[in-house]
Amino acid sequence: xNILEFxxxxxxxxxxxxxxxxxxxLGGGVVLVPLLALFFKVDIRYAIGAxxxxxxxxxxxxxxxxxxxxxxxxxxGMFLEIAxxxxxxxxxxxxxxxxxxxxxIIFGIALIVSAYLSRKPRPLAERNLPPDPLAxxxxxxxxxxxxEGVRSYNVQRVPAxxxxxxxxxxxxxxxxxxxxxxxxxxxxxxxxxxFKVSTTTSNFMIGVTAAASAGIYxxxxxxxxxxxxxVMLGVLTGSLVGxxxxxxxxxxxxxxxxxxxxxLLGIEMLYKGLTGxx
Amino acid sequence: xxxxxxxTDKRIENILGNMLRAGVGLSAxxxxxxxxxxxxxxGHAPASYRVFEGEPxxxxxxxxxxxxxxxxxxxxxxxxxxxxxxxxxxxRVVFSIFGFAEERDGLYVFFTLIVLAILLFSLVGSSQM
Numbered sequence: 001x002n003i004l005e006f007x008x009x010x011x012x013x014x015x016x017x018x019x020x021x022x023x024x025x026l027g028g029g030v031v032l033v034p035l036l037a038l039f040f041k042v043d044i045r046y047a048i049g050a051x052x053x054x055x056x057x058x059x060x061x062x063x064x065x066x067x068x069x070x071x072x073x074x075x076x077g078m079f080l081e082i083a084x085x086x087x088x089x090x091x092x093x094x095x096x097x098x099x100x101x102x103x104x105i106i107f108g109i110a111l112i113v114s115a116y117l118s119r120k121p122r123p124l125a126e127r128n129l130p131p132d133p134l135a136x137x138x139x140x141x142x143x144x145x146x147x148e149g150v151r152s153y154n155v156q157r158v159p160a161x162x163x164x165x166x167x168x169x170x171x172x173x174x175x176x177x178x179x180x181x182x183x184x185x186x187x188x189x190x191x192x193x194x195f196k197v198s199t200t201t202s203n204f205m206i207g208v209t210a211a212a213s214a215g216i217y218x219x220x221x222x223x224x225x226x227x228x229x230x231v232m233l234g235v236l237t238g239s240l241v242g243x244x245x246x247x248x249x250x251x252x253x254x255x256x257x258x259x260x261x262x263x264l265l266g267i268e269m270l271y272k273g274l275t276g277x278x
Numbered sequence: 279x280x281x282x283x284x285x286t287d288k289r290i291e292n293i294l295g296n297m298l299r300a301g302v303g304l305s306a307x308x309x310x311x312x313x314x315x316x317x318x319x320x321g322h323a324p325a326s327y328r329v330f331e332g333e334p335x336x337x338x339x340x341x342x343x344x345x346x347x348x349x350x351x352x353x354x355x356x357x358x359x360x361x362x363x364x365x366x367x368x369x370r371v372v373f374s375i376f377g378f379a380e381e382r383d384g385l386y387v388f389f390t391l392i393v394l395a396i397l398l399f400s401l402v403g404s405s406q407m
Contacts, residue, residue, distance in 0.1 A: 003323050211367040
């Protein structure tokens, strides 16, 4: 395969990943590394570098829209970014020491868990919780536009959320993914932040988290321009198209199919990692 | 007072949104230009990503990337575009410092400075390790 064909095929694959990621809300990043490593036989370190770059592009693009709508809470985002960027540094340093087989195994588990998290029914949101002293002192409580007008919320369990965010950052730095599912879990489940605010603030944070490990990746030679170019442009195109047609399509079946794909890729990554073939 | 703060928040959010969009657009445009040069010169060479070799050292550092891009090297220009992309969230963090300072929110200026220090360590400091 010559470079022109390779670039075209990777662009196409990344575009489909970005499109499905935007349509289902599961993010295209998680399938990029398995796609590149399993189908295009790219070394997993180059795959992780290219994926990380595309994660910055899509999250910044999407965050631009959400921030303007007033859903995301920039204070919660900035405070928790301390945890995610520190975690991302740790993850990126670990990525150098951990073997590629071990990375494949961790990746496989992360894929399966993220598919499970996205299928799990969410318990009904608790409203009108009393203000938490720490959250109040950190000025994390906020409000957002709702169907019934402006709805305010009180953030709970700050230390628990902060800790999970550190883990999400480490995973992001180790695997080159946004780990949006884990970020949403920390905010929505642990800190009781409304789902809409959690998802958009998570998206807002992903870019900064990824930038924290991207610097280290760059110095280590993980970011190859020839590979990152079609991946970044493809995912960006796919997710732009995806957000445009988002409202018109029935996404329930698409979500189920995409979840199944993620689980299958997870099993394949686990298998390849355990048999030492990646 | 509350109204005033909400208004400032809203304005900061608007500028942030525009900044992020511009950063992504600019970097995608640079990457695309680099891609045209790279593919027109090397499109027919065989593709090899099976074995990890690490990038040549000139594509690791800011200095090397800028020098490569100046000579209209396709891979150098793509890498420059990717640098712009990585810099977009960093610029967002820098701008947030001014935003919080304008709201006289010392605590959040401090938090944002911590995040900026971590980012700068990754981009600049980690190459010496």
